[in-house]
Structure formats: structure tokens, C-alpha cells
Amino acid sequence: MSTAxxxxxxxxxxxxxxxxxxxxxxxxxxxxETVCLxxxxxxxxxxxLRCINWLERPDSGRVLIDGQTIGVTGGVVMNDRALxxxxxxIGMVFQHFALWPHLTVLQNVMEAPLHVLRRPDQEVRAxxxxxxxxxxxxxxxxxxxxxxxxxxxxxxxxxxxLAMKPSLMLFDEPTSALDPELVGExxxxxxxxxxxxxxxxxxxxxxxxxRDVASRVVFMDRGSVVETGxxxxxxxxxxxxxxxxxxxxxxxxxxx
Amino acid sequence: MHDFAIVWSERSLLLxxxxxxxxxxxxxxxxxxxxxxxxxxxLMRQExxxxxxxxxxxxxxxxxxxxxxxxxxxYGLPTVGISFDSWGAGLFALVLxxxxxxxxxxxxxxxxxxxxxxxxxxxxxxxxxxxxxxIVMPPLLLAAGPVLGNQVIQIVKDSAxxxxxxxxxxxxxxxxxxxxxxxxxxxxLTALLLYWALCLVVEAGVAAVGRxxxxxx
Numbered sequence: 001m002s003t004a005x006x007x008x009x010x011x012x013x014x015x016x017x018x019x020x021x022x023x024x025x026x027x028x029x030x031x032x033e034t035v036c037l038x039x040x041x042x043x044x045x046x047x048x049l050r051c052i053n054w055l056e057r058p059d060s061g062r063v064l065i066d067g068q069t070i071g072v073t074g075g076v077v078m079n080d081r082a083l084x085x086x087x088x089x090i091g092m093v094f095q096h097f098a099l100w101p102h103l104t105v106l107q108n109v110m111e112a113p114l115h116v117l118r119r120p121d122q123e124v125r126a127x128x129x130x131x132x133x134x135x136x137x138x139x140x141x142x143x144x145x146x147x148x149x150x151x152x153x154x155x156x157x158x159x160x161x162l163a164m165k166p167s168l169m170l171f172d173e174p175t176s177a178l179d180p181e182l183v184g185e186x187x188x189x190x191x192x193x194x195x196x197x198x199x200x201x202x203x204x205x206x207x208x209x210x211r212d213v214a215s216r217v218v219f220m221d222r223g224s225v226v227e228t229g230x231x232x233x234x235x236x237x238x239x240x241x242x243x244x245x246x247x248x249x250x251x252x253x254x255x256x
Numbered sequence: 257m258h259d260f261a262i263v264w265s266e267r268s269l270l271l272x273x274x275x276x277x278x279x280x281x282x283x284x285x286x287x288x289x290x291x292x293x294x295x296x297x298x299l300m301r302q303e304x305x306x307x308x309x310x311x312x313x314x315x316x317x318x319x320x321x322x323x324x325x326x327x328x329x330x331y332g333l334p335t336v337g338i339s340f341d342s343w344g345a346g347l348f349a350l351v352l353x354x355x356x357x358x359x360x361x362x363x364x365x366x367x368x369x370x371x372x373x374x375x376x377x378x379x380x381x382x383x384x385x386x387x388x389x390x391i392v393m394p395p396l397l398l399a400a401g402p403v404l405g406n407q408v409i410q411i412v413k414d415s416a417x418x419x420x421x422x423x424x425x426x427x428x429x430x431x432x433x434x435x436x437x438x439x440x441x442x443x444x445l446t447a448l449l450l451y452w453a454l455c456l457v458v459e460a461g462v463a464a465v466g467r468x469x470x471x472x473x
Contacts, residue, residue, distance in 0.1 A: 081383065084383040088381035100376070111390070116380060164381075
């Protein structure tokens with residue numbers, strides 16, 4: 001059964017000291033689904049995302065990518081090489097971009113396919129250039145990240161993740177660090193990806209985007225999944241009081 | 257300026273001294289950098305004993321006069337059964353001494369670097385040496401470039417002390433010329449100018465690294 005899911009988060013818990021950040025989280029994502037994780041700050045959304053590719057190690061529970069458990073094999077923590085190999089299948093886009101500052105835009109996109117996947121240079125270059133055209137940054141290919149606007153940096157971040165041809169993409173508040181007028185250009189790229197059938201898990205505070213693009217919305221609060229459902233159902237008639245409260249506070253964008 | 261003519265007539269000795277100083281500096285810089293880059297992570301280890309030992313090494317050398325250390329290696333170590341020729345002793349002393357400084361320089365630069373790009377490296381499947389070489393080190397070197405350049409200049413100058421263990425470097429050559437012909441001012445001033453020229457070359461390299469860093473800032 002579980003192999004039908006692209007991503008299966010099974011009973012994941014995580015504590016930071018005395019704080020229970022994630023409490024027995026279960027989340028299944030089918031191929032081509034776009035799942036938006038919503039919830040107030042500190043609800044554990046980003047930690048959950050980081051547990052999926054083991055940037056944070058869950059205290060208990062399992063995360064399966066295409067049916068294969070990440071981080072653990074035969075009951076013990078997997079070695080570096082095996083973990084790194086699994087991570088290559090999961091693209092990640094960071095809140096603060098996390099581009100490699102010493103490399104140009106094109107080199108940022110080519111770096112991991114060349115030096116992790118060890119694919120041939122010409123092929124990787126052609127694909128990277130195509131990806132940069134697609135996110136509208138081909139002209140900036142020889143610029144260093146420091147010379148780009150936030151929106152441009154994040155589009156490079158998305159191209160960099162796509163260059164690995166991941167089976168799953170994780171977005172950790174991809175527009176939270178952007179000036180309001182730059183949010184649209186990043187969301188437009190993500191909307192395209194969703195329409196093309198990329199499997200995506202997105203932590204976001206962009207309610208209008210979630211309502212419009214998500215195939216499913218997962219609402220988290222205080223380390224638990226409180227409610228999950230279609231965007232229509234969640235935004236028009238949330239079934240829990242906590243979700244109602246949340247939408248009252250953040251939901252102004254859901255009015256259009 | 258008859259004295260400078262005498263120095264000129266001994267130019268081959270002086271140039272071979274300069275060549276030896278350059279060789280010493282290059283080898284010691286490479287060695288100190290390689291070992292310093294390996295020592296740096298130990299300074300930041302969680303295990304108390306490891307970090308303490310690494311800090312003790314760094315602090316120990318920071319408080320040791322280089323001349324004394326060179327004497328210790330060349331004259332002291334043979335009494336406990338470890339002996340070097342003057343080249344071996346000189347290189348060993350330069351490398352070990354400057355390793356401590358390089359490790360501390362890199363630790364400081366590391367602490368000032370944002371952690372997110374390294375995390376992205378992990379997320380994209382980099383690990384181990386590849387992560388270190390391709391993701392961690394390049395921004396660190398760009399940031400620490402000017403300070404590491406100063407350290408190379410320090411190596412150039414410390415190499416002059418090795419004249420006391422009869423290593424035929426530039427100071428040793430100049431000293432031989434001045435004592436042979438009694439032209440101390442001309443011989444020593446010429447050597448000084450050659451040291452200065454060497455440092456200008458190092459500084460040009462540092463400036464090039466600085467321009468690369470500036471383009472990325």
C-alpha cells in the first residue's frame with residue numbers, strides 16, 4: 001500500500017528539549033499532489049518539512065519516499081552515503097534561499113547534478129540553461145547570487161532543486177523573506193510546477209495561493225495535524241475551532 | 257656604492273637564498289594550510305577532550321616564540337632520538353607553528369559564515385570531503401583570504417629565523433656575503449628589499465582573492 005504514496009510520514013515525533021515540536025504526525029502524499037502545510041508560527045510546519053529529508057532527525061516514526069524509509073535501514077541509522085543518495089531525490093527550496101554564494105547562477109544550478117549525481121557536463125549545462133530560461137533568469141546566468149533580488153534568488157533556488165529531477169519538492173516558506181511585490185513571480189513558477197504534476201509539499205502563509213493551487217491543505221497547530229482537507233472545504237467551512245481562529249487571523253487573503 | 261657592486265658580484269648566492277626562501281614559504285604555506293584546515297574542525301568538536309586538546313595546541317603555539325621553537329626542533333629533538341637535517345627541521349617547525357594560526361583563522365571565518373548554504377549542501381546530497389571542498393571551503397577561503405595572506409607574509413618573515421639552524425635561505429645568504437666581504441649595509445639592505453618584493457607578490461595574490469570575494473558579496 002505505502003508504495004503508492006510518493007511521501008508517507010508515519011507517526012513522526014520530535015522534541016527540542018522539553019518542547020514537543022511534532023507529536024505523532026501522519027501525512028500521506030500521492031504523486032502529483034500539491035499539499036500546503038498551514039498553521040501559526042511555531043506549529044511545527046518547518047520542522048516537519050525538515051524531518052522529511054532528515055535535516056532534522058525524527059525522535060520516532062518513519063518517513064518513506066516512494067516506499068523507501070529515509071534515514072534508517074535495518075533498524076539502525078543509515079550511513080552518510082545512503083542518506084545522501086536518498087536526499088538527491090528530494091528537492092528543497094529554502095526560506096532564505098541558501099544559494100551557494102561563491103558560484104554564479106548557472107553554477108549554482110549545475111553544482112549538485114555535476115558533483116553529486118556525477119552527470120556529464122554538457123548535458124547538465126543544457127538542462128540548467130533550459131531551467132533558467134523557464135524561470136526567466138537566463139540573462140542572469142553569470143551573475144553571482146549577491147547581485148540578485150530576493151525574487152530572483154528564490155527562482156534560482158527553485159531551478160537548482162529542479163535540476164536534480166527530484167520526485168518530491170519541499171518548499172519551506174519560499175516567499176516569507178520576499179518584498180511583497182516580488183512574491184508573485186515566485187508563486188507563478190510554483191503554480192506552473194503544480195500544473196505540470198510535480199509532487200510538492202509547501203509550507204506557506206500565502207492563503208490565496210494555497211486555496212488556488214493546493215490539492216490538499218494540512219492545518220497544523222502545536223505540533224499536531226489538526227485538520228486536513230480540500231482547500232474549498234478548509235477555507236469555506238473549517239471543521240475545528242482552532243482552524244476557524246487561524247483563518248480569522250491570517251485568512252484575509254482567502255476572501256478573493 | 258662600491259659595496260653594492262660586491263653584493264652584485266655575489267648575486268648567484270643571494271638568488272639561491274631567495275629561491276630557498278620561496279621554496280620554504282610555498283611548502284610551509286601548503287603544509288600549514290592543509291593541516292590547519294584539518295585542525296579547524298577539531299576546534300569546534302562537541303567532544304570536550306578533543307576540542308580542549310586542539311585549543312591547547314593552538315594556544316601553545318600562539319605563546320611560543322618561533323625562534324625558540326626552531327631551536328627546540330633542531331637541537332632539542334635529537335636528544336630524544338628525533339633528528340632532522342636543517343631543511344627537515346626548518347620545514348617541520350614552520351608548518352607546525354603556522355598550522356596553529358591557520359586553524360584559528362579558519363575557525364573565526366567559519367563562525368562568521370551563514371550556515372544555510374551548508375545545510376543546502378546536505379539537502380542536495382553533498383557529504384564528507386565533497387561537501388567540505390565544494391560547499392564549505394570556497395566561501396571560507398574568500399572570506400579569510402586577506403588574513404591568510406598576512407599569515408603567508410608571516411611565514412616569509414619567520415623563515416629568516418632559520419638562518420640560525422644553517423638553512424641557506426635569503427637571510428643566511430646575505431649574512432654570508434656581509435661577513436665574507438664586510439659589506440653589512442649593502443648586503444642586508446639588498447636582502448631586505450628582496451623580502452619586500454616577495455611580500456608584494458603575496459599581496460598581489462591577496463588582492464586578486466579580494467576582488468573575487470568582492471564580486472560575490
